[in-house]
Structure formats: C-alpha cells, structure tokens
Amino acid sequence: MSVDNDRVATGIAGLDAILGGGVFEGGIYIIQGAPGAGKTILGNQICFAQAAQGRNALYITLLAESHARMIGHMRRLKFFDENVIPDRMSYVGAFKTLEDDGLRGLLDVVRREVRTRKANILVLDGLITVHEKARTELELKKFIHELQTQAGFSNCTMFLLTSAFDADAHPPEHTMVDGLIELQASLHGRRSERSIQIHKLRGGWFMGGKHAYRITDTGHAIFPRTEALLETPSIWDSADGPMVPTGIPGLDKMFGGGIDTHSVTVVLGPSGSGKTTTSLQFLTGGPAGEPALFFGFHENPMALRVKAKSLKLPLTDNIDLMWRPQTEAVLDEVATDLLGTIRRNGVRRLVIDGIEYDTGNSRDRSCGYDTGAAAQRYQPNWSFRRRRKYHRAAACSTSFGKSSIDDDPQISRPPNGHEDASF
C-alpha cells in the first residue's frame, strides 16, 4: 500500500483506511446507495470533519430533505457542530435553479458558491435529479465534465450523492468521475449488515472488496476487512525464543516445556470439558504483571471472575477481560476492538473464547482458521493441537482460541496421535 501526498483525508478513519489515505484534492467522487444507506450522514460527516480542520465545506441539495430537517437530524450526531455554520459549513438549495435554468444554471450556482465561500469540499446531494433533468446522455456527460473542470480549477473536492445504481448499467457519469463509493445493505438470515465498497479510485491504491460499517451516534463507523488491513505483516513470524509455559505443568511437560512463543493454539472440546479453565490457567500462568487478555463471546467478566475465584486463579489487574455478546456485532468491528486492546495494553497472552463465532458471512472470509469437523471428530476427547500461527493479529502475543463447534477442512486428523495431546 502506498500513501500519496496529495490525498485529502475525509476525516473518517475507516473510510480513509480503505481509500488508502483519502481522496485526491480537486477530484470528483460519487457516493451512492439505496435510501437509508446513510449517504446524507456520510456527506455531512465529511463536511463537518473538514470544517473542524478549518477548511470550508458547502452542502448543496437538489430534491433532498429540507435543510431544517437535515440539520435537525444531524444535530443528534456527535460530529455536528453548530458553531461552524454558516461560516465554514453552509447549506444551499439549488433545485429551483435546476428547474428554471437547467444544468447550466446549476453549474453556475456551484461555480459562484464554491468561489464565494472558498469551499474546499462540496457535497451535491441528489445527482439522480440531475440525471433526470438531463435531456440526453451527452448533456449529462458535459455536466460532469464541467463540474470536473471546476473542481480542478478551484481545488475543491466534490462528492456527488445519488441513490441510482445499477451495477450492470454503468451510467455514463461512472466512467467520468474520479471515484465511486457504494453503500450497501445485505441480509444474513434475518440480520442486516451494511457494507461499503470502493469501486474505483482514479490514480491511487485503495482497499478493494466490501467493508462493514455501522451508523452510530458518531456517524459512520467503518471497519476495514481485517484480513485486507493486515495483508502485509508489520512483524514477520518468529517462533524463536523461549517456550511459553501454559500454566499447566503436565501440559508443558507433554509439549516439551510449553508452547512456542508467537504461536496460536486451538483448544477443542465439548461443553464442560474444561476449555475455560485451561484458558484461565494459561492467562494466569505467565510472569507476574505480564499483560494478558481474555476476549470472549459467551461468559461475561463477572462470571469469569467467579469461576477464576473458585479455581483459586487470581485475575490480577494485568489480566484484562473483554466481553462481546454474540448479538449484532460486526466481525471486523470485533477484530478492531480486539487488536486495539492488544496494541494498547501490550498484551503478551491472549485467549479468544468462541472462535466459532459466526457473523453470518464468515464463510466467505479467509481470516479464520476454523475448527469445525475437527471438534466433532475429536469428540468426546478433548484435544490440544499445536499449530503455527496464521494471523498477524496475534503477532505480539501467544494466544489460545477456544472452540466447540463448526467444521473445518483445514484441520485433519493426524495419522497418529503424536502431534496431539489428548487427555
């Protein structure tokens, strides 16, 4: 991944990550998505982020909701700042001009307003209306071309919002603009998941594929696909170093002193076989004060503390407990949280409880190492299998993953039992 110096960060961290640092100054970009996808919020969020940096943003609406309603909705979001309106962020309606004077009139509004307000960022909300107003495809192309010229001359980066999208139709404006960003929603069972995809970014690298996002009270929270984000490891694997004690002397003996440093080990077994107990022993089995983390989807921290206490395993302050209920969470959001905590705390021992966790779309994800049929094959035995690490996610730590379900073609039963320690 390369980062270009002439990029303008949108100010939305996840979006800038998948854009490879941001869009290009003076470029023109389409943001499209079905009604309710969050285009208006994204457009406003970009404008307010720019205004917060002292830049000038202009939001022009065509056939969209009224400014009063829009501002009323935006006021509920944390990025909204009344103080920057109207000096650094202003709203202008141009539908009447478009109606009366056509595309030429709209271009005139854009030109004058960008110049008068010294706008660095422009959002034009309602490109579909321009589409409908254009009498011919050529007229639409000329409009986009002139807008592009204006954007270049004024060094104003423009975002055009539209709900129109037919992936097979390739509207003429798609070939002309500098970038195309699509907001989508898809169903996984009964659950809806939002995703954002960059289809095009002229002149620069971007992270392809779909990335999850949520709309929260802080606006769009975008989570780049973890496996794409960590495609290039920052640290190469190294199993050199002292063996890491598991906290269970008998197990360490069977492993020849412990498990490899910087390794990932999967703990398989049916409910009640002692996976959580083993994990707690691993977490508490390190040197005093060594940062450790239990990240789970099932048992909450209080339940874990009770269990640890009954086992006389002290969960001291260096052992952090993170719990994410297995409800509507987004896989990459979970990964972002997990990696953030690992980096922040300098975690050296990590347990992930419940890597069978299924977001509904995990089948098309390559981030996992999954445990499936293996668990079934090994039942009712409780098995440990030593594996080399696969994830950069755990590059700084030695980790355990615990699983009890699913099927996994990657894990095959060894020809003999020597590689596995079963008890």
Add this chain to the structure above:
Amino acid sequence: MRTVLIVEDEWAIADWLEVLLSESAFNVLVAGNGREALDILHRETPDLVLTDFMMPFVDGAGLIAAMRDDARLRQIPVVVMTSLLEQVVRDRAGLFTAYLRKPFREAELMKIVGDIFPS
C-alpha cells in the same frame, strides 16, 4: 392587499409559504435567492420580506445589508427563517424584525405576521 416577498432557495418551502400566505389574503412574490430578491426589490416595494439565511448568490445577510442601504427599502420589516441559532444570524445580519427558527409550524409564522400587521 399587502404584499409579501418570500426569499427561499428550497422550492418546497417557498411553495408552501406562497400557498399559505395567498390563502391569508396576501399578494405573494417569490425569489429563489437573495439576488433574485434584489431584482424584485428594484421594481417592487413589498410590505414584508420573509427570507431564508443560507442561500446561493446572495445570502440573507447580503440581502438585509442591501435593503438597509436603500432608503426606500430600509423600513420594510424582515423576518429571517433559518435553522441557524438566532445569535449566529444577529452576529452576521445586524438588524431584522423577527427570527423564526426552522422547522416551524404554520401558527408560529402566522403569529409573527399577525404581530407585524396587527390590523
């Protein structure tokens, strides 16, 4: 019959105000922005101006300033209709007759109009 000039860049709001005030026995003029409003004010002298604040070409502050510079227009009451806070508008536009925060109800508008034209 009194004349009201509506200055509003959002066509749906301008349309609604035009219908509402016409039904209330006003003669209504409509401008899509401050520049169009000044064109109308060159030839007309309305009894009231209802204006939006953020508009293309000439905004509410520019319109009010131009009206205050013209002896013929200076006395016309101006109502600013906007989503912005009143103080923000006062800091930029100086004197105007009344402030109406968007979104507003019909009754709020008619009360202000009634206060300006008590008869």
